[in-house]
Amino acid sequence: MxxxxxxxxxxxxxxxxxxxxxxxxxxxxxxxxxxxxAENRVEQGIDKTLDKTEEEIENGIKDGKKQxxxxxxxxxxxxxxxxxxxxxxxGGAASNTKPTSKSADNPEFKVYSKFDxxxxxxxxxxxxxTGVPVGDFPLEWNxxxxxxxxxxxxxxxxxxxxxxxGYLQPDFISNMPENFTIEFDVLTRYKSSNILAYGxxxxxxxxxxxxxxxxxxxxxxxxxxxxxCLENAGYVIYEGGEEMTKNEGLIVPxxxxxxxxxxxxxxxxxxxxxxxxxRVYADGLKIIDLPRAFSPTRKYNAFKIGSHYMNFAxxxxxxxxxxxxxxxxxxxxxxxSKLITEGKLVTKGILxxxxxxxxxxxxxxxxxxxxxxxSENPAVRVKIVGHTDSDGEESFNAExxxxxxxxxxxxxxxxxxxxxSRMETDGKGENEPTDSNATSVGKANNRRVEFLKL
Numbered sequence: 001m002x003x004x005x006x007x008x009x010x011x012x013x014x015x016x017x018x019x020x021x022x023x024x025x026x027x028x029x030x031x032x033x034x035x036x037x038a039e040n041r042v043e044q045g046i047d048k049t050l051d052k053t054e055e056e057i058e059n060g061i062k063d064g065k066k067q068x069x070x071x072x073x074x075x076x077x078x079x080x081x082x083x084x085x086x087x088x089x090x091g092g093a094a095s096n097t098k099p100t101s102k103s104a105d106n107p108e109f110k111v112y113s114k115f116d117x118x119x120x121x122x123x124x125x126x127x128x129x130t131g132v133p134v135g136d137f138p139l140e141w142n143x144x145x146x147x148x149x150x151x152x153x154x155x156x157x158x159x160x161x162x163x164x165x166g167y168l169q170p171d172f173i174s175n176m177p178e179n180f181t182i183e184f185d186v187l188t189r190y191k192s193s194n195i196l197a198y199g200x201x202x203x204x205x206x207x208x209x210x211x212x213x214x215x216x217x218x219x220x221x222x223x224x225x226x227x228x229c230l231e232n233a234g235y236v237i238y239e240g241g242e243e244m245t246k247n248e249g250l251i252v253p254x255x256x257x258x259x260x261x262x263x264x265x266x267x268x269x270x271x272x273x274x275x276x277x278x279r280v281y282a283d284g285l286k287i288i289d290l291p292r293a294f295s296p297t298r299k300y301n302a303f304k305i306g307s308h309y310m311n312f313a314x315x316x317x318x319x320x321x322x323x324x325x326x327x328x329x330x331x332x333x334x335x336x337s338k339l340i341t342e343g344k345l346v347t348k349g350i351l352x353x354x355x356x357x358x359x360x361x362x363x364x365x366x367x368x369x370x371x372x373x374x375s376e377n378p379a380v381r382v383k384i385v386g387h388t389d390s391d392g393e394e395s396f397n398a399e400x401x402x403x404x405x406x407x408x409x410x411x412x413x414x415x416x417x418x419x420x421s422r423m424e425t426d427g428k429g430e431n432e433p434t435d436s437n438a439t440s441v442g443k444a445n446n447r448r449v450e451f452l453k454l
Contacts, residue, residue: 115284117270117365119349120181120329125172126444127326129158142169144213145306150322152187156354159187159322167306169212170326172441176202176300179331182271183362184305188229189257189264189320196228196319200305202271208302218242220298222278224288228309228319229257229265235288239295254283264320268362274331284361303328327444339373340380343453346434350408350449357400357407364415367408370451371416384408385450386427389443394430401427408449424454 125140132138132149138160141147145166149158162168173182182202190196203221205211217223218238226233233255234248257265270281278293279286294300307321329348339345349366352359359367374380386401386408405425412418436442 114286115281115362115364116286116368117181117272117279117281117284117362118331118369119183119270119327119351119362119366120179120331121346121348122330123327123348123441123444124180124330125170125326125328126440127170127172128324128440129160130440132158134158140171142171142209142212143167157324159324162307162310162321162323165306165308165311167212167304168323169208169302169304170328173303173328174208174301176273176303177330178273178275180273181329181331182303182327183269184326185266185268185324186305187264187266187320187322187324188255189318190229192319195309197225197308198228198306198321199223199225199308200269200303202273202300203302203304204298204300205302211302212304220295220300222293224280226252226255229255231256233287237290237293239298245290250287252282252285252287254285268325270362272331284364339370339382339451339453340377345370345451346448347451348445348448352404352407355400357403359407359411367411368416371412371418374412374418374422375416381422381424381454383424383426383450383452383454385425385452387432387446387448387450388430389446390430390433390437391443398427398429398431401429403427405449 127138127140129138129149134151135148137143137148141160143162143166145168146163147160147166147168148163150161151158160168186198188198201217201221201223203211203217203223204219205217211217218241220240221238222235223238224233224235231251231253233250233252234246235250236246237244254267255265257263267282268284270279270284272279272281273294276292276294276296278288278290280288305323307319310319310321347366347370350359350363352363374382384405386403386405388397388401390397392400402425405427409420409423409425412423413420430437430446433442433446434448435445437446
């Protein structure tokens with residue numbers, strides 16, 4: 001049963017009477033819908049499988065927190081006898097077994113067939129919270145609320161979980177260039193019987209720490225909000241203290257949680273700025289494309305994301321908001337001309353699942369650009385070379401890099417009809433780093449794919 005839409009005024013500059021009335025009205029409708037849902041479940045019986053899954057989610061977080069108290073090897077990144085981290089920073093723990101190959105069939109990849117997003121090439125900030133002990137707060141973040149790193153159901157993936165109303169702010173997203181991308185995964189669940197909203201802001205501030213708690217950023221900001229676990233969303237743009245434009249009627253299906261919010265929704269957001277233009281995607285679906293979202297004379301230097309009205313949740317009906325895999329990068333390179341005219345293209349925008357050659361669906365836009373360049377120049381042949389960071393065993397990384405290069409070739413053949421005879425593949429593993437492997441940003445820059453014109 002659908003919950004009634006709750007739009008929290010999109011953080012407007014003043015909470016006028018009409019908006020307060022809307023909140024009260026929608027809150028009452030939401031509570032009534034929740035009450036009806038509860039009554040239906042009593043009549044129909046509770047799905048035991050669903051209950052088990054929900055319990056696993058809760059227990060997974062609780063079990064992850066035990067690591068901090070136990071101080072065992074699971075609370076930190078495992079280290080091999082050779083002293084090398086066994087964590088693969090592309091989404092989970094590495095192993096000494098052979099890399100998994102799943103590139104032959106990836107239905108999720110095909111869902112992104114209209115995805116034109118191209119990740120920025122120079123990684124300026126990256127955080128998947130690997131190495132942060134469960135229960136701690138990461139050093140490169142700020143908050144005006146309460147949050148901690150958790151793991152779900154013993155999965156190696158770490159998340160930063162917001163436990164009360166407020167915002168999370170990555171310090172490494174600052175002084176934004178004219179062309180940049182921000183990507184992240186969020187996990188949300190709306191299980192309480194109260195109003196709830198999530199949102200993120202890109203804004204200009206002379207004091208980001210002070211404005212972390214500010215809801216009404218009217219001097220220069222883009223603010224996006226969606227209702228708790230519903231497909232209803234909207235945005236507002238402020239400039240010089242005035243509301244420039246807004247749209248409170250967006251419908252974004254990926255944001256909707258299964259089973260009326262009892263089960264969480266995992267969504268990958270992709271944000272792309274090109275000078276004044278802004279594009280926002282949710283799971284590959286373009287939901288915003290504004291040619292004049294940013295002022296050409298204003299310097300944007302802060303990003304925050306968070307939740308409102310989570311404080312109404314209870315221990316038995318807990319709302320969830322978690323974030324991970326945050327990637328901030330500078331864009332700008334012309335993929336087509338760089339490959340053809342310079343004879344070499346290096347991209348960090350082709351991403352893979354952990355310990356495998358399975359392409360992440362958000363890589364589609366970069367691959368499409370490369371395929372277009374090859375299609376427009378049918379005489380050009382290329383060598384595709386994969387590279388990894390230094391996490392894991394050297395032999396493992398060498399094989400993984402070769403498999404990933406082959407996966408790229410196969411995608412160009414199957415998805416974009418590029419002839420196999422025009423492409424060769426190779427892998428260098430961790431042996432040719434272009435950045436330091438001592439930091440998460442350096443590792444993200446070292447994980448790359450090269451295209452060399454033959």
